[in-house]
Amino acid sequence: MLNVPRCASVAILVLQLLLSAMVAAAPADQWTKRSIYQIVTDRFALGDGTSPSCNIGERKYCGGTWQGIIDKLDYIQEMGFDAIWISPIVENVEGVTDGGEAYHGYWAQNIYSLNPHFGTADDLRSLSNALHQRNMYLMVDIVVNHLVAVPTSNTWPQSFDYSLLQPFGGSNCFHPECFISDYNNQTDVEQCWLGYSGLPLLDLDTENATTVNTMYSWIKDLVSDYSIDGLRVDTVKHVRKDFWPEFAANAGVYTVGEVLIGDVPYAAPYTNGLDSILDYPTYFAVYNAFTSGGNMATIADMVTQAQDQYNHGTFYVGSFVENQDNPRIPSIVSDNSIIRNAMTWPFINDGIPILYYGQEQGYKGGNDPANREALWPSGFNTEDNPLFAHVQALNAARKYAIASSPAFLLSKARFIPQSSASSTLAVSKSPLLALLTNGGSSSTESWSIPNSAGLYSANETLVDVLTCNTVSTDADGNLNVMAKNGMPQVLIPARLLSPSGSLCAGQAQGL
Missing domain, CATH: 2.60.40.1180 (Golgi alpha-mannosidase II)
Known part of the structure; x- marks a missing residue:
C-alpha cells in the first residue's frame, strides 16, 4: 500500500492516485446474485481450532482470526452463501479503553496497517484467495468518518497523541472537538464527533482536500492490495453526501453504506453517492412487526417507499434482520415460528440477503456487547439444527429463482x-x-x-x-x-x- 504523507501536499496525493493500480471490479449487479454471511472476525473462529472461553461482557479480544474464517468456509458454503462480510481490518487503538478493547474493529488508529490480532497481510490475502477459489466474494467493513485515540488529558478541549493517528497525525486533519448534540442538524451530524469524553471518535475533516484525497487513495490501494470485492461503509450519514461518489469510484467495487435511520426520504440520497445502503428503514419495520406485534402492512409500505425513492430501487440494498449493532430477534421473542418468519424476510424480497453469524445457531444476544457472541461454543452444528436447514432452504430457493427466471433480479417485489x-x-x-x-x-x-x-x-x-x-x-x-x-x-x-x-x-x- 502507498505510504501517503500527513495532511500536507495535495499534488503528491493526486499523483499517487493516478499511479495506483486498477483492480478487477465486482460491481453491484454482480452482488445482486449473491447472499452474504456477516462475520465479526474476533468472535467467529480461531485459526488453531481451539475454543477458549469468551466473556462478551468484558468487551475484550477473544481470538478469532482470518485463518479461522478460512478453516470454516465449508461451514459457510454449506448454508449456501457465496459472499462474506468481515469486520474492519485495519489497526485499531490498543489496550483497554473506557469502552473496552477494539475487538470489533471500528476504532481505527492507523489505516495503513492491519489489525495484528486478526492475522498478517498474507493471512488476509489467503482468505481472499480461498474465497475466490470457491467463487465467493469478500466484503470488508471500513470506517471513513473517524479515528480513535485515548485522550491524554481531561481538559477541554481534550488532548491527543496525534502521531498515533496515521497517516494524518495532526489536529488540522480533524474537525474541531464537539460531540453531536442535535441529530436534526445535518452540519452537527457531519462535523461533530461520535462517542463521548471517555472515548471520543475523532471526526475526520472531510472538507479538507488533502484528507479527502488521502482517503480516496487509501481505499483504491486497499481494494487492490487484498483483492476485495465489496465494501460495507460505516457511519455514512456522518460524512457529507458529495464526498461519496468519488470515494466509490476510487474503490471500484460494490459499496453499501450504513445510514442508521428509519426514514426513507432521509436515507435515499445516499444511494446516489454509493451503490446502495443497508436498508435500515425496512429493517425497523420488520423488527417491529416480528418482535413487538407491529403491523405487517408497514413492511409493505416501507418497501414501496424505498422502491420508489432509492437509486436502483431496492435491488442493490443490503437486506437484514440482525447485525452487530442491533439486538438479535430471539433476544426479544422466543416463538420459533416468528423467528423463522423474520429470518425468511431478507431472502424473498428485492435486496441482497445478509445473515449475521449466529442466527443459524439460534443465538439470542441483546444489545451490544451481548449480540457479539463467540460462535465456537456452538460447535458449528450442522446436524439436527433446524435453523441451519432453514437457511440452506432459503438460499437454495433464491438461487433457484435466479437461475430459472432471468427477470427475477430486475422485477420489483x-x-x-x-x-x-x-x-x-x-x-x-x-x-x-x-x-x-x-x-x-x-x-x-x-x-x-x-x-x-x-x-x-x-x-x-x-x-x-x-x-x-x-x-x-x-x-x-x-x-x-x-x-x-x-x-x-x-x-x-x-x-x-x-x-x-x-x-x-x-x-x-x-x-
Missing part, C-alpha cells in the same frame, strides 16, 4: 393485499411467493391470492420449498393457504421444479 394485513404478508417475486406471519406457532392465519393477481392458473400445484409440502389453486385459479403452526412458506409452482433437481424433487412436475 409485489405485495398481494390480505384481509388480515396486520398479521400476514404475501410477497410475490416470481417464481417465488412468500407467505409470512407474525401470529406465532398457535396462530390460525390464512392467505388468499385471487386469480386477479395474475400469478397462477387453475388447479396448479405449488410446493413450499421450506417443507416440500404442496398446495393447489382452485378451478378458477384462486389460492387459499392456511398457516401451518405459524411457519413461513415459500411457494414455487411444481411445474418449474425438476425431478432431477435438489429442490423438493419428489414434488416436482417439470422436465
Whole structure:
C-alpha cells in the first residue's frame, strides 16, 4: 500500500492516485446474485481450532482470526452463501479503553496497517484467495468518518497523541472537538464527533482536500492490495453526501453504506453517492412487526417507499434482520415460528440477503456487547439444527429463482393485499411467493391470492420449498393457504421444479 504523507501536499496525493493500480471490479449487479454471511472476525473462529472461553461482557479480544474464517468456509458454503462480510481490518487503538478493547474493529488508529490480532497481510490475502477459489466474494467493513485515540488529558478541549493517528497525525486533519448534540442538524451530524469524553471518535475533516484525497487513495490501494470485492461503509450519514461518489469510484467495487435511520426520504440520497445502503428503514419495520406485534402492512409500505425513492430501487440494498449493532430477534421473542418468519424476510424480497453469524445457531444476544457472541461454543452444528436447514432452504430457493427466471433480479417485489394485513404478508417475486406471519406457532392465519393477481392458473400445484409440502389453486385459479403452526412458506409452482433437481424433487412436475 502507498505510504501517503500527513495532511500536507495535495499534488503528491493526486499523483499517487493516478499511479495506483486498477483492480478487477465486482460491481453491484454482480452482488445482486449473491447472499452474504456477516462475520465479526474476533468472535467467529480461531485459526488453531481451539475454543477458549469468551466473556462478551468484558468487551475484550477473544481470538478469532482470518485463518479461522478460512478453516470454516465449508461451514459457510454449506448454508449456501457465496459472499462474506468481515469486520474492519485495519489497526485499531490498543489496550483497554473506557469502552473496552477494539475487538470489533471500528476504532481505527492507523489505516495503513492491519489489525495484528486478526492475522498478517498474507493471512488476509489467503482468505481472499480461498474465497475466490470457491467463487465467493469478500466484503470488508471500513470506517471513513473517524479515528480513535485515548485522550491524554481531561481538559477541554481534550488532548491527543496525534502521531498515533496515521497517516494524518495532526489536529488540522480533524474537525474541531464537539460531540453531536442535535441529530436534526445535518452540519452537527457531519462535523461533530461520535462517542463521548471517555472515548471520543475523532471526526475526520472531510472538507479538507488533502484528507479527502488521502482517503480516496487509501481505499483504491486497499481494494487492490487484498483483492476485495465489496465494501460495507460505516457511519455514512456522518460524512457529507458529495464526498461519496468519488470515494466509490476510487474503490471500484460494490459499496453499501450504513445510514442508521428509519426514514426513507432521509436515507435515499445516499444511494446516489454509493451503490446502495443497508436498508435500515425496512429493517425497523420488520423488527417491529416480528418482535413487538407491529403491523405487517408497514413492511409493505416501507418497501414501496424505498422502491420508489432509492437509486436502483431496492435491488442493490443490503437486506437484514440482525447485525452487530442491533439486538438479535430471539433476544426479544422466543416463538420459533416468528423467528423463522423474520429470518425468511431478507431472502424473498428485492435486496441482497445478509445473515449475521449466529442466527443459524439460534443465538439470542441483546444489545451490544451481548449480540457479539463467540460462535465456537456452538460447535458449528450442522446436524439436527433446524435453523441451519432453514437457511440452506432459503438460499437454495433464491438461487433457484435466479437461475430459472432471468427477470427475477430486475422485477420489483409485489405485495398481494390480505384481509388480515396486520398479521400476514404475501410477497410475490416470481417464481417465488412468500407467505409470512407474525401470529406465532398457535396462530390460525390464512392467505388468499385471487386469480386477479395474475400469478397462477387453475388447479396448479405449488410446493413450499421450506417443507416440500404442496398446495393447489382452485378451478378458477384462486389460492387459499392456511398457516401451518405459524411457519413461513415459500411457494414455487411444481411445474418449474425438476425431478432431477435438489429442490423438493419428489414434488416436482417439470422436465
